[in-house]
Amino acid sequence: MNYQTIDEYLDFVRLEKGLSHNTRQAYRLDLVQYIDYMKEHNISDLNGIVPPMIQQYIRTLNETGKSSKSIARLISTLKGYHQFLIREQYMTKDPTILIKPPKTKSSLPDVLTIEEINRLLDFKSGDKPIDCRNKVMLELLYGCGIRVSELISLNLSDIHLSMGFIHVTGKGNKERIVPLNQTCIDILSDYINLFRTDLDHNNSNTLILNYRGQMISRQTVWKVLKTRAIEANINKTISPHTLRHSFATHLLENGADLRSVQELLGHSDISTTQIYTHINSKQIRDIYNQYHPRAKK
Structure with missing residues (x-):
């Protein structure tokens, strides 16, 4: 063996x-x-x-x-x-056929409030290429709800500023189109036209580059976000996926339908997206318990 x-x-x-x-x-x-x-x-x-x-x-x-x-x-x-x-005929019987997975607790993802998102993203990109790049990363993570792996894999050819969308390749090489808000369009335009060339030492097609002109790592994205969260006085455990969770939650809280959010997130199964409806349900329950006279102890 x-x-x-x-x-x-x-x-x-x-x-x-x-x-x-x-x-x-x-x-x-x-x-x-x-x-x-x-x-x-x-x-x-x-x-x-x-x-x-x-x-x-x-x-x-x-x-x-x-x-x-x-x-x-x-x-x-x-x-x-x-x-x-x-x-492939390496085995004749499947020894796992009766093995059942343990039951797992469904935990709700951490999200930031809209006020916390505003604090996180409200910083000047300045005149340094790295600062502008960092703002682009955070704006895309929240503004488009993409995974960190999708962010670092974006190419220049995936960015369509005039039409206002990006082309994302997600899990299983599944492709989707995600709209860009005006803030994302503006900061991307600045980054691509004014700052990115200072980082691109290798004539690369990769959008997000490190100071060596290579694809940025997931760890660097995490560190940038962590540093910015401290600067914004956000006292929560935060990761790039927190911004994706916040993106989905805020869309649903403001009236988006579940099917559209599923498409934007690139979920193959709508049951994966439904966890965000549980967050809203919890919020509704908290409001009910706080304000309904029969719910007060």
Whole structure:
């Protein structure tokens, strides 16, 4: 039993499902640890993996403090991997067929208020290329609700200022069009026409560049946002995804329909978008409890 089948499976999900590099790396880590565990327990052949061994492995992960959400994701990965092995005739039986993922608690995403968003984004881009770039990043994350991976992957050819939209390639290489508000158009115009050339040392097509003229990293985007949140006196745990959550929540709070928000976010399943309606429901419940005379204790 070796790691060749893992490489083959990752090639399969890349070609057939269009999974991103980061997702494939997470799959690889899960599967390598899984195979290592089986080897440590004297399983030398794939067909020697049986349901009790998998259940024992999951119990071990539970005991080490793995969250239910992480274990559910792992089980999903294992199921896909073993189904691939059967399809490629590496195995004759699927040992995961009766393995069920644990129930996970549905947690509501953190969002910023509109007042906090205004404080976060209300800063001068100045006359430095890096400052203008940073403002572009934050304006796009909130103004378009894109993922950080989508932001750093944007090319100049994806930006259509005269028509007021950007072309986004999301998870699974799914493409969508997202409108630009006037603030985004103005700051993008300044960045592209006045500042970006000072960063572009390699004649790159990538929109967001670091000081070396290369694609910016996710970590740098996170650090820029964290620094700006401190400057804006926002005392919440914040990440690029917080701005995406806030984008969706504020649209729904102001009357947007769920289907349109789904399209803007690039969700393949509307049930993923529905979590934002739960936020609104909680807000309504809080208002009711605060103001209705029968709800007061």
